[in-house]
Structures are given as structure tokens and as C-alpha cells.
Amino acid sequence: MAKKENTKEPHLLNDEEQETPIVIVYDKEYPNYFDEEDKTPTNDSKYKEFEDNVEKTTNSKNILYDPDGNKIYVKTNESKIITYKQLLESVKNFGKINLSESEIMTILERTQNPKMTKSEFIQTLKENLISEANMNDDVRDSFESGENDYQDILGRELTNQLAQEAFQEIADNIREKTGKRNVTLDDVQRLLGNSLMSAAKEEYRLGTENLERKAVEMIRKKYNIPANAVEFDAKIVGISPKMLVGRDDLSPQEMEQLSRQVGVKVGKINRQGLKMSKGDKQPPQGKTHDELKPQIKRRRLSNAMMHGAARRSQNLHHLDDQLREENPELSRNYANVMAANDANYFLIDDEAIRREGESGVHAGNMRLDLSNPKKPKIIAEGMVFPILLHELSKGVVELMSLWGLSKDANERRYVLDKTDNLASETNDIRLGTKIWERFVEQIPVDNQEVISLTFNMLQELPDSEFNELIEGLIRRSGNAQNKVRRMAEDALEELQREASDDEFGGYEDSPGQEDDGDTLTPPEEGEEEDDDLSRIMRGQETEEDDEIDYESMSRRDLEIAIDAAFDAGDIELARHIGSILNSKR
Numbered sequence: 001m002a003k004k005e006n007t008k009e010p011h012l013l014n015d016e017e018q019e020t021p022i023v024i025v026y027d028k029e030y031p032n033y034f035d036e037e038d039k040t041p042t043n044d045s046k047y048k049e050f051e052d053n054v055e056k057t058t059n060s061k062n063i064l065y066d067p068d069g070n071k072i073y074v075k076t077n078e079s080k081i082i083t084y085k086q087l088l089e090s091v092k093n094f095g096k097i098n099l100s101e102s103e104i105m106t107i108l109e110r111t112q113n114p115k116m117t118k119s120e121f122i123q124t125l126k127e128n129l130i131s132e133a134n135m136n137d138d139v140r141d142s143f144e145s146g147e148n149d150y151q152d153i154l155g156r157e158l159t160n161q162l163a164q165e166a167f168q169e170i171a172d173n174i175r176e177k178t179g180k181r182n183v184t185l186d187d188v189q190r191l192l193g194n195s196l197m198s199a200a201k202e203e204y205r206l207g208t209e210n211l212e213r214k215a216v217e218m219i220r221k222k223y224n225i226p227a228n229a230v231e232f233d234a235k236i237v238g239i240s241p242k243m244l245v246g247r248d249d250l251s252p253q254e255m256e257q258l259s260r261q262v263g264v265k266v267g268k269i270n271r272q273g274l275k276m277s278k279g280d281k282q283p284p285q286g287k288t289h290d291e292l293k294p295q296i297k298r299r300r301l302s303n304a305m306m307h308g309a310a311r312r313s314q315n316l317h318h319l320d321d322q323l324r325e326e327n328p329e330l331s332r333n334y335a336n337v338m339a340a341n342d343a344n345y346f347l348i349d350d351e352a353i354r355r356e357g358e359s360g361v362h363a364g365n366m367r368l369d370l371s372n373p374k375k376p377k378i379i380a381e382g383m384v385f386p387i388l389l390h391e392l393s394k395g396v397v398e399l400m401s402l403w404g405l406s407k408d409a410n411e412r413r414y415v416l417d418k419t420d421n422l423a424s425e426t427n428d429i430r431l432g433t434k435i436w437e438r439f440v441e442q443i444p445v446d447n448q449e450v451i452s453l454t455f456n457m458l459q460e461l462p463d464s465e466f467n468e469l470i471e472g473l474i475r476r477s478g479n480a481q482n483k484v485r486r487m488a489e490d491a492l493e494e495l496q497r498e499a500s501d502d503e504f505g506g507y508e509d510s511p512g513q514e515d516d517g518d519t520l521t522p523p524e525e526g527e528e529e530d531d532d533l534s535r536i537m538r539g540q541e542t543e544e545d546d547e548i549d550y551e552s553m554s555r556r557d558l559e560i561a562i563d564a565a566f567d568a569g570d571i572e573l574a575r576h577i578g579s580i581l582n583s584k585r
Contacts, residue, residue, distance in 0.1 A: 135167050138349040150427055152293070153300050158474055162431045167346045169433075174343045177336050185347045192340035199333040199384050200239050200264040206327075208236040208265055211385045214323075218316045219392040224449050230399065231377040233369075236388055238265030240361050248360050269362040269381050276358055278424065279417035284410035292414060294463040295406055299419040301435065301470045302404050302459070304428040306397040308436025311429075313393035314338050314386045334386045345430050350423075357422045366391040368398065400452060403459040404466065438473040442484040445492060453491035454484065498554055550580050 134140070142148040143163040146156030154162070171183075178187050203211060216232045219225070239262075241255055242248040248268060250258065255266040283289050315335060324331050341363065345353070364387040369377035378395035382388030406412045418424075439458075443451050458466060472480025550558065561577050 135163075135346040136349050138351075139163075139346055142350070148427060149424060150300070150431065153297050154471060154474065158471070159431065162434045162474065163346075166430060166434050170339075170342045170346060173339045177339045188340050188343045188347060191336050192344070195333040195336035195340065196384065197239070197264065199330060199337060202327065202330045202333070203236065203384060204238070204259065204264050208238070212236055212388070214320070215385060215388045215392055218320070218389065219313070219396060222313060222316065222393070222448055223396050223452060225396065229375070230396070231369075231372075231375055232392065233377060233379045234388055234392060235381045236265065236385060237267035237269055237381050237383060239383060240268055241266050242359070242361050268360070269365045269383075271360070271362065271365065273367040274362075274365060275421040276354070276423065277421050278419075279421070281414050281417040284408070284414055287411065287414075292411060294467060295411065295415045296418050297467050298404055298463045299415050300424065300428065301467065302401045303419060303425070304432035305436045305439065305455075305470075306394055306401065306432070307425070307429045308432035308434070309397045310390045310394035311342070311433050312436065314390035316386075316389050334384070337384065338386050338390075345426065350426055353426055354423060363387050364391040366395045366398070368395065397455070400456055401459055403456070435470065435474060438476070439470070439484065442473070442481050443488045444485065445488075447492070449495055450488055450492050453495065454488045457487045457491060458484075494554065550577055553580075 140163075143160040144156075146159070148159065150159040153159070174183055174188060174191075175181060178191060180187065212234045216234050219232070220227070238259070240248065241250045241258060244258065244262060244266065250266075255268075259266045283292060315338060364380070364382035366378065366380045369379055371377075376399060378392060378399070380388060380391035380395055382391050406415065439455070440451060443454060458469065461469065469480050469483060473484060550561065553561065558577055558580060
């Protein structure tokens with residue numbers, strides 16, 4: 001989870017031209033301090049209190065009253081005074097932003113020190129305010145200029161278009177959550193912090209074990225995953241000790257003690273498998289980087305779609321009637337946490353996100369255990385319930401992305417070295433929701449099984465065809481949209497046919513559906529896991545190979561099995577499966 005790092009340094013409030021210090025002092029009760037006619041204090045006790053506050057803030061007692069500017073200001077040294085009217089005019093001229101007096105006052109108060117130049121003040125607005133089209137300056141500039149890691153994936157224009165669309169939706173959502181039209185980064189941070197702690201306290205009271213089981217049930221139901229097809233290990237770890245006490249080296253006993261003291265579960269995300277940045281592997285022998293670019297592009301697009309699908313699952317808690325009705329405040333806090341986290345990815349620059357990732361504070365993590373090729377395990381952790389839902393969903397879609405990876409282990413390792421890391425993940429998260437939406441828009445029915453099966457069909461396409469199709473969807477190309485619609489119609493027809501044969505109707509209980517073909521396994525990083533993945537992809541099963549019930553498989557699963565048999569060089573097995581497939585036509 002991206003969180004703003006407080007790096008602001010105290011600034012002197014200088015006039016833009018004279019560069020001499022001044023301080024604008026806001027106080028709603030100034031008429032009680034000064035006489036309108038002679039500008040002298042009218043209430044000695046209140047004025048003394050006011051003067052003390054000014055002195056602490058500005059180290060000056062030179063307080064003047066400007067009836068034309070309708071403001072109190074403090075003069076330090078020989079500065080030229082910027083009146084409130086002049087400042088307000090400068091603000092309103094910037095980006096056509098309408099700010100009330102109270103909003104300007106609030107922004108200045110949040111800087112901890114109201115001393116800055118006019119230009120610095122306007123820059124503060126640009127960096128801290130969600131307006132009609134403002135994200136973090138560095139983030140926006142990277143998309144507008146094309147100087148980002150999606151330049152080689154989608155190009156400048158298309159990448160920027162997706163970023164603007166995604167930000168607009170997120171900005172609208174965060175405005176709704178805060179109830180404010182002009183939302184500052186501090187508003188977002190406050191919403192995130194307060195809602196996260198409130199949710200964590202309520203989860204601690206309720207007990208996280210029930211929520212962990214509920215998360216797995218929701219994901220199984222959403223993706224219609226049989227109990228014996230995929231194993232889940234889901235944990236709500238709670239709030240990082242570094243966020244609470246500034247340390248992440250606490251022992252389990254110390255974290256338990258802190259949990260009891262604070263009233264929230266305290267724990268650390270397991271960082272196993274996390275890579276911070278792109279690796280430096282060299283292309284496998286006989287290949288060049290340019291030759292492998294289509295595979296890299298495909299993986300980045302698949303990763304983005306994976307994050308987009310997961311983001312659409314993080315608010316599944318809204319579908320739980322019991323949770324929503326019995327604990328509406330908790331449900332609201334969940335929604336606030338995820339909305340604020342989404343906003344952070346556009347309001348905080350890449351460098352700050354990188355620093356936070358390297359600091360060890362993570363909201364969630366997911367990894368795959370492929371040691372059992374017949375039953376892969378999704379291991380997911382999240383600070384709180386909706387983050388756990390996000391990570392579990394990400395794991396399911398990751399499993400469905402297997403066929404998009406090269407069957408050559410060396411090529412696969414090289415591609416993953418360039419794509420699967422936290423630095424790349426930042427823009428995958430920013431853009432993924434809109435890419436996933438472009439795909440789901442073409443599915444003729446609101447049915448997750450059809451979506452999943454169509455996504456699997458996409459993954460079976462060759463690299464160039466997959467890349468061209470997804471890019472076409474992003475551009476809203478009619479040709480690409482029609483192709484995906486036809487795929488979805490084929491998927492729907494296949495599912496209906498299986499249901500009519502009682503194959504799909506017995507999906508939950510049928511022992512012959514241990515590996516249904518709709519949940520696939522991507523690689524873990526490392527040599528040992530790659531060996532597991534290679535065995536799965538080549539169809540080299542364990543000693544239980546001869547027990548596979550090909551007769552109960554769907555046509556699509558049989559086609560996949562034939563391909564795997566050919567890849568493994570097992571011609572006799574391929575012929576055997578082919579005869580079964582022919583009997584089903």
C-alpha cells in the first residue's frame with residue numbers, strides 16, 4: 001500500500017518578487033482584536049493571547065490590520081505585504097480551481113508552517129489537490145511525456161489515455177468518500193489511516209480467523225473453484241509494527257503484547273518472493289532481448305489484467321449481507337481503505353512508493369506453492385480483510401495465466417526477471433483496472449465462469465496475437481472487440497453444453513474435476529519452482545498419470561492435454577486423448 005512520506009521542510013513565506021519574509025495569519029475572530037477605525041486592539045486579553053500565538057509562529061509582534069484586504073498579517077523585517085485578496089486571486093487563477101477561504105486556510109494549516117512564497121503555495125496546491133485532472137506532478141508528467149515503463153508496451157498516447165481514465169474514476173470515488181470536491185493528499189492519508197485503524201480494531205474484536213475463512217469462501221464462489229482443485233492459505237496479518245512503533249524487528253511475543261495494548265492485530269507481511277526492481281539477467285543462449293520483447297509485453301499486459309481483476313474483487317465484502325447489515329461501519333471503513341489506497345498510487349510519485357516498498361511496509365502479498373502439481377496452493381496475506389480478498393483474487397488470475405508463459409524455462413526466467421517486480425507493479429496497478437474493463441466489457445453475460453474461460457482462451461493465443469488483441473481492446477477496435485465476443489460466446493456455449501451433460505452441474509462434487517483446466521499455474525521465482533512449473537506445462541505428471549480420467553474432461557481440457565502430450569513427446573498418449581476427443585464431437 002502506498003503511503004505518503006512526510007518529507008516537507010519548513011519554508012519561509014516570501015514575496016515572489018521581493019523575496020522578503022512575510023507571514024499571513026488567519027484568524028476568524030479578527031474583528032474582536034482590532035477597532036475598524038483606528039486599527040488598534042479592542043480586547044486586551046484576547047489580543048494578548050493572539051499576540052502570543054503570532055509570536056510563537058512568526059517570531060514577530062509586528063501585527064497589522066488590512067481592512068481592504070480583509071485580513072490580518074504580520075510584517076517581518078521590511079517585507080512587502082501580500083494581502084489575502086492578492087493571494088486568493090493567484091490561487092483562483094491557477095488551473096481554474098475554486099477554493100473557499102476555509103479550504104485555503106486548511107491547506108496552509110496542513111503544511112505545519114504557513115511560511116512560503118506565492119509560487120510555493122501554488123505548487124503545494126498542485127501537488128496536494130485532486131482537481132479535475134491533477135495527479136502527482138511527476139506521475140502525470142511521466143504519462144504525458146511517455147517517460148515510463150509502459151512506453152514500449154502500449155506507447156505514450158495509449159498509456160496516458162488509460163492513466164487519465166483510471167485517475168478520473170479514482171478521484172471521483174475519493175471525493176465521494178471524503179464528501180469534498182477538492183481533496184488534498186492529506187485528506188486521503190487521513191482517510192486511509194483512520195479507516196485502516198478502525199477496521200483493524202474491529203477485526204481484532206471479531207477475530208480474524210472467521211474473516212479469513214470468509215475471504216476464501218468468497219473467492220471460491222466468485223471464480224467457482226472446486227474445493228479439491230486449488231488450496232488456499234489466507235491470513236490477515238494486521239498492522240505492521242513499523243507503522244505503530246517505528247520498528248519492524250519485534251519478536252512474535254512483542255507483537256502479541258503490542259496487539260493487546262493497542263487493540264489491533266499486529267504482524268508483518270511475509271516478503272518471500274518479492275523483488276524490488278527489474279533484474280539484470282541476460283537473454284538465454286540463442287535469443288536476443290528484441291526477440292523476447294513480445295513475451296515481455298504479453299506478461300506485462302497479463303500482470304496488469306491480473307491487478308485489474310483483483311481490484312474488482314477487493315470490495316466483495318459489500319456482497320456479504322451479514323457483514324453489511326450487522327456492521328455497516330466496518331464495511332464503510334473497508335471501502336474507505338481501498339479507495340484511499342487506490343488514490344495513493346496516483347498522488348504519490350514512483351520514488352516515494354519505491355522507498356516505502358524497500359522499507360518493508362506492505363499491505364499484502366501473494367505467492368504460489370507449486371510443489372503439488374495436481375493441487376497448487378495460493379498463499380495470500382493482507383493487513384485487513386479487503387486487502388486479503390485482493391491478494392487471493394490476484395492469485396487465482398495468476399494461476400489462470402500459465403499458458404501465456406513460455407514453455408522454455410530459460411526464456412520464462414528471463415521474461416519474469418524483467419516484469420515481475422514491485423517497480424513494474426506500480427504502473428500495472430495504475431493501468432490494470434481499465435485494461436481489465438476493456439476485456440470484461442466484451443463478455444455478453446455477467447458470469448465469472450464465462451469471464452475466466454474466455455481469459456484462458458486468450459492466454460492460449462500466440463504472443464503476437466495476444467498482444468495485438470489486448471492492444472486493440474484498449475483502443476476500442478471493433479475487430480478486437482468482435483474477436484473477444486466470439487471467444488466469450490464459444491465459452492458460454494461450452495459451459496452450457498457441459499451443464500446439460502451434468503459435467504458442469506456436478507462441478508462442486510465431481511472427483512473427476514481435480515484439475516478443471518480453468519485454474520492454471522504460473523511460475524514462482526527460483527530454479528526449484530521453475531522445475532515444478534516445467535513439469536506441469538510439459539504434462540509430465542507424477543506416478544498418478546495413469547489414473548487421470550480423460551473421459552470426464554471437457555473438449556477444451558482434452559485439447560490442452562493433447563498439446564501437453566505432444567510437447568512431452570508422448571505420441572501414444574496424444575493419440576489416446578485424441579480418440580476420446582473425437583468421440584465427444
